[in-house]
Amino acid sequence: DVQMTQSPSTLSASVGDRVTITCRASQSISSWLAWYQQKPGKAPKLLIYKASSLEGGVPSRFSGSGSGTEFTLTISSLQPDDFATYYCQQYNTYPYTFGQGTKLEIK
């Protein structure tokens, strides 16, 4: 199975900050990576697919980059609505696997 490792597990930041979350795959997954945002008690919401393509309706302050085994999700200027948990997920190989999540907290 492809292992997905996110860092950090928890991130404290303030409104207006620029933040970056890293996701590493245990083997190359090309660009077949998605990022999701999840708020407590809610379903995950797709933000980014194919490593860097922004899903429709998602604010442009979210961006993704990377290929192969190393990927990043960047939020250019944190807004109050962005405090949530973020997951990366590879869809290159079955079984699909997720990172363990990064909880973005208000500092």
Next chain:
Amino acid sequence: EVQLVETGGGLIQPGGSLRLSCAASGLIVSNNYMSWVRQAPGKGLEWVSVIYSGGSTYYADSVKGRFTISRDNSKNTLFLQMNNLRAEDTAVYYCARGSGNYDRENFYYYYYMDVWGEGTTVTVSS
């Protein structure tokens, strides 16, 4: 508007069976790539199973041989039949629609999950 609504969750004893349903509106289940993903209490997301429009299915090793994904075209509904349930199957179960990226080099579609239901809770406990 595309909408997925999961039902069928509940409290079940270990070894029991449960069938989850995912009713779709705004999309035709049989024409789409459809998945189940679960989330144990306080834990991360775990992919469970997928059914392609052509009928091919795949399962996570943790559920293989116990869970079966299927669909009813007349009801436009996706199902997850769960047998021989274990305590570790306790989770919120989400259904999700997949959208495909076409890889011209490999002549293959890679699917990510773009529309999710709100989930149904399964608790396996005596």
